[in-house]
Amino acid sequence: MNPDRARELIQLTLLDIVPDADLDGITGDADLRESLELDSLDFVTLVERLSRRADYRIDEEDYPQLRTMDSAVRFLAAHAA
Amino acid sequence: MPDFVMPSLGADMDAGTLLEWLVKPGDAVHRGDVVAVVDTDKAAIEVECFDDGVVEQLIVEPGAKVPVGAPLARIGTGEGVAVPAPARVPVPVPAMAPAPAPAAGPLPAAGEPLVTSPLVRHLAADRGLDLHAVPASGPGGVVHRADLDRTASTTAGPPPAQAPAGPPPAQAAPPLPPAVRASPMARRLAAAEGLDLSGVEGTGPNGAISAEDVRRALLPAPHRPPRTPRPRPHRAARPRAAAAPPATSAADEKARAMRHAIAALMERSNREIPHYYLTSTIDLTALTAWLRARNRELPVEQRLVPAAALLVATARAAHDVGQLNGHWIDDEFRPADRVDLGLVVSLRRGGIMVPVVTDAANRSVEQLMAALRDLVERARLGRLRGSELGQPSITVSNLGDQGVESVLGVVYPPQVALVGFGAVVERPWAVDGLLGVRPVVTASLAADHRASDGAIGARLLTRIDRLLQNPEEL
Numbered sequence: 306m307n308p309d310r311a312r313e314l315i316q317l318t319l320l321d322i323v324p325d326a327d328l329d330g331i332t333g334d335a336d337l338r339e340s341l342e343l344d345s346l347d348f349v350t351l352v353e354r355l356s357r358r359a360d361y362r363i364d365e366e367d368y369p370q371l372r373t374m375d376s377a378v379r380f381l382a383a384h385a386a
Numbered sequence: 387m388p389d390f391v392m393p394s395l396g397a398d399m400d401a402g403t404l405l406e407w408l409v410k411p412g413d414a415v416h417r418g419d420v421v422a423v424v425d426t427d428k429a430a431i432e433v434e435c436f437d438d439g440v441v442e443q444l445i446v447e448p449g450a451k452v453p454v455g456a457p458l459a460r461i462g463t464g465e466g467v468a469v470p471a472p473a474r475v476p477v478p479v480p481a482m483a484p485a486p487a488p489a490a491g492p493l494p495a496a497g498e499p500l501v502t503s504p505l506v507r508h509l510a511a512d513r514g515l516d517l518h519a520v521p522a523s524g525p526g527g528v529v530h531r532a533d534l535d536r537t538a539s540t541t542a543g544p545p546p547a548q549a550p551a552g553p554p555p556a557q558a559a560p561p562l563p564p565a566v567r568a569s570p571m572a573r574r575l576a577a578a579e580g581l582d583l584s585g586v587e588g589t590g591p592n593g594a595i596s597a598e599d600v601r602r603a604l605l606p607a608p609h610r611p612p613r614t615p616r617p618r619p620h621r622a623a624r625p626r627a628a629a630a631p632p633a634t635s636a637a638d639e640k641a642r643a644m645r646h647a648i649a650a651l652m653e654r655s656n657r658e659i660p661h662y663y664l665t666s667t668i669d670l671t672a673l674t675a676w677l678r679a680r681n682r683e684l685p686v687e688q689r690l691v692p693a694a695a696l697l698v699a700t701a702r703a704a705h706d707v708g709q710l711n712g713h714w715i716d717d718e719f720r721p722a723d724r725v726d727l728g729l730v731v732s733l734r735r736g737g738i739m740v741p742v743v744t745d746a747a748n749r750s751v752e753q754l755m756a757a758l759r760d761l762v763e764r765a766r767l768g769r770l771r772g773s774e775l776g777q778p779s780i781t782v783s784n785l786g787d788q789g790v791e792s793v794l795g796v797v798y799p800p801q802v803a804l805v806g807f808g809a810v811v812e813r814p815w816a817v818d819g820l821l822g823v824r825p826v827v828t829a830s831l832a833a834d835h836r837a838s839d840g841a842i843g844a845r846l847l848t849r850i851d852r853l854l855q856n857p858e859e860l
Contacts, residue, residue, distance in 0.1 A: 317598060319666065320601050321597075323734065327411045332424045333672055342734070343787075344757055344787035344788075345691040345692070345693060345760050345786075345787050346691060346693070346763075348691075348761075350759070350763075352689065356686045357686070357687075362686060363686070364681075364682070365678055365681050365682075365689075371593065
């Protein structure tokens with residue numbers, strides 16, 4: 306998956322969960338859970354929907370890769386088709 | 387058969403406003419059917435009836451504020467149906483509440499919050515009507531469904547026959563503007579953002595617009611995927627900010643009302659309840675390992691979080707230590723016969739809701755996880771049902787996600803205990819004389835000293851700990 310498509314999927318999914326999120330105001334290396342105040346339920350929702358949209362099963366071991374926008378884009382681009 | 391009464395939708399509610407009837411006299415209803423929409427200080431809630439029968443009479447008019455327990459409708463065998471229209475019975479209103487404005491009262495000034503039911507809002511959004519422009523026939527400027535029909539007909543067709551005093555015409559709504567195929571979620575999103583759906587490209591079945599399509603259309607231009615080259619003039623023509631002010635002031639109003647409701651209840655708690663507090667740090671090594679193994683087997687959408695197991699353990703412990711599961715009423719403790727677990731859910735824009743997981747002690751971790759996700763999501767969308775906001779027998783506050791280590795809570799009267807969980811953190815931990823790094827959580831108990839003493843409270847926390855050491859038995 307190319308990085309632009311990965312970024313788009315991640316942004317769509319985050320807006321699902323936090324509809325009024327200001328994604329432009331979040332730097333690529335900011336902690337997403339902290340910046341968007343995601344709780345653990347929000348986070349599993351993020352993982353579930355992202356897995357479905359990218360057609361790639363994201364496992365618990367992969368969670369650290371979803372910490373920031375940059376790392377999540379890299380992760381998805383590298384693993385999802 | 388008992389009357390259908392204004393339900394209690396949370397410990398902090400003493401009166402509610404009937405927004406809309408979803409049934410009429412003569413309708414057969416069944417236990418669990420949604421029959422009305424009630425506005426509390428926190429949200430508009432769909433309420434279900436608790437009996438099977440036939441609606442004989444609607445006692446309270448939409449727009450009226452009545453105390454909890456006041457009869458709203460008569461439900462019977464159907465022999466006494468009062469046809470045709472809701473009787474105009476004067477409604478008892480608590481002295482403190484302002485009396486509702488007379489029917490067909492003045493229109494609210496533009497920008498003032500409009501009280502309408504979710505259904506009316508959806509219909510208006512579907513038809514592209516601005517609710518502020520719809521003449522309201524309800525008391526206090528409440529817009530009814532019939533008002534929408536009248537407005538649609540004045541804009542789309544020949545002028546309607548004036549329907550002065552009688553009930554609104556029952557015919558079907560006049561022809562609507564060309565239909566746009568879109569999912570309900572997509573419509574809600576578009577309405578909330580002031581986006582015209584006719585300018586959105588649908589990628590769903592038969593070109594239907596999905597929520598995802600709406601979100602894509604709403605993304606700032608540079609984020610928008612390049613694969614939809616078609617121009618969308620409608621979006622540019624309608625800046626989002628234009629739709630914002632009325633929504634914001636209504637939201638502010640709601641936020642203020644919610645703050646007041648929470649303030650009143652917490653004030654009462656601190657005034658009436660002599661609290662005592664206990665805390666205990668619990669080793670979650672076993673739970674964490676068990677969850678990891680379970681999550682490897684489960685489909686992604688059923689994945690578990692530690693909170694689900696903490697809640698099940700709390701419910702089982704509350705069942706076992708019954709002196710903390712119940713209510714303090716008339717100077718005595720009344721134990722509950724099952725564990726109805728209240729969950730403190732923080733809302734994104736501030737404030738809290740406390741939905742209930744009924745009979746939580748008899749649920750598996752998987753079942754509780756499903757209930758937790760569903761309730762939290764709908765609490766945040768303002769879409770809980772009346773039956774989900776009943777009186778819990780004990781409440782849990784889980785602030786761990788906000789990164790704090792422990793929660794010393796305030797008991798929700800008339801309950802007698804509140805259990806708090808902080809964040810699951812890794813800490814040095816001594817086991818059998820050796821030091822290791824382990825995931826731990828701080829569990830706390832705030833309890834009513836009138837109903838129990840510290841030794842009982844300690845038993846509850848110890849029991850939670852014991853249960854969490856054998857997660858496979860939860």
